[in-house]
Amino acid sequence: MKKLLIIFAVFSCFANAQDLVITNARIIDGTGRVIDSGSVVIDAGRIVSVSEGAANIAGVPIIDANGMTVMPGFIDAHRHIISGDAQTWFAEQSTQSMQAYLDAGYTTLMEGGGRLPGIMELKRRIDAGELTGPRVITSARADPGQYSTEASARARVRELAEAGVEIIKASTTPNEKDILAILVDEAGKYDLEVMVHAVTVPAMLAAVEAGTGKLVHTPHDSFLTAEEARVVAQANIETLSTIGFAVPTFDVYNDDNIPTFRDGNSWPEGILGTGSNAAGEKAVNGRTLWDAGVVYGFGTDTNYSPVKGLSHELRALNLMFSPRDIIKLMGPNTAAFIDMENEIGTLEPGKQADIVFIDGDPLELIFNLLNVKLVLKGGEIVADHRN
Numbered sequence: 001m002k003k004l005l006i007i008f009a010v011f012s013c014f015a016n017a018q019d020l021v022i023t024n025a026r027i028i029d030g031t032g033r034v035i036d037s038g039s040v041v042i043d044a045g046r047i048v049s050v051s052e053g054a055a056n057i058a059g060v061p062i063i064d065a066n067g068m069t070v071m072p073g074f075i076d077a078h079r080h081i082i083s084g085d086a087q088t089w090f091a092e093q094s095t096q097s098m099q100a101y102l103d104a105g106y107t108t109l110m111e112g113g114g115r116l117p118g119i120m121e122l123k124r125r126i127d128a129g130e131l132t133g134p135r136v137i138t139s140a141r142a143d144p145g146q147y148s149t150e151a152s153a154r155a156r157v158r159e160l161a162e163a164g165v166e167i168i169k170a171s172t173t174p175n176e177k178d179i180l181a182i183l184v185d186e187a188g189k190y191d192l193e194v195m196v197h198a199v200t201v202p203a204m205l206a207a208v209e210a211g212t213g214k215l216v217h218t219p220h221d222s223f224l225t226a227e228e229a230r231v232v233a234q235a236n237i238e239t240l241s242t243i244g245f246a247v248p249t250f251d252v253y254n255d256d257n258i259p260t261f262r263d264g265n266s267w268p269e270g271i272l273g274t275g276s277n278a279a280g281e282k283a284v285n286g287r288t289l290w291d292a293g294v295v296y297g298f299g300t301d302t303n304y305s306p307v308k309g310l311s312h313e314l315r316a317l318n319l320m321f322s323p324r325d326i327i328k329l330m331g332p333n334t335a336a337f338i339d340m341e342n343e344i345g346t347l348e349p350g351k352q353a354d355i356v357f358i359d360g361d362p363l364e365l366i367f368n369l370l371n372v373k374l375v376l377k378g379g380e381i382v383a384d385h386r387n
Contacts, residue, residue, distance in 0.1 A: 142194075
């Protein structure tokens, strides 16, 4: 009898605490499970249940998905958010810019090496509710090439730690491995990680030897061997895609069907720092890393339209990955990269109710991810394109 009373009390609290139900939804929860018609129950911004069929709870607002696909909110773990002067951006662009991310389905962004104090102020405004936008994970640069002594490298890490930066970004070359190792060591004293901009295979391997925990680029300039990819996997180093870097854009800077690099220069000659050598290598190397067991996540490394950045990276990923792979890559893998796998990236009980409603089935056609109709961040509607 005592057990029954306890169960009844728990159920009573459960039943009266719900504040939103999504029903009639095709659910892709990010764990590999697909529910053809199901419901998601949300309480206080977190997911309580994900189940087949209806979930009828009296007095609770219902969103009828009307057969749309619901899935975890998008995460871009390598985005350049604030362009130009920060004060001008806040005054003239911030509101529209951050809403554009939400409209595209993004509920979380990691800054790919921002300038202080602008990126910290952006996070503060969003966390305080002064600006509506995706949650922001902050980072700032500490590039080994800028420091000629161990003392100066350690001082830079301390400066970033004191500023409250959540992760340090370092752009490196193979001959800067020793300074990078110093940066990694100092960062560890403040419980910070260093994510490394290593765009070539030798730079990637040097970063592994230096003890980094994250790589923000798929390498190019040569094709990865399976053995080299296993080095990354065995070191438990997470890696981001950014393979659109070496694939031409067609609609970002012009509507004339002219292929360009992501900054508008000619393609492939304009591919930054490499010329045409990078074309195609990132995509193949991405698959090699994936097949070796590397936790491979999603990053666009872009600063233009979120929708166009998403479209461009999807086109590149579609060369080498199935829709099922891409959904895993964009969801739980990217959440792991930003150390938020217990909070976001999948639709599971206890996690943040970051949910995107898609018109169409991304497992049939991955580009249906561009058909965003409704976005919830923490259980609140932040973008609505149903009408």
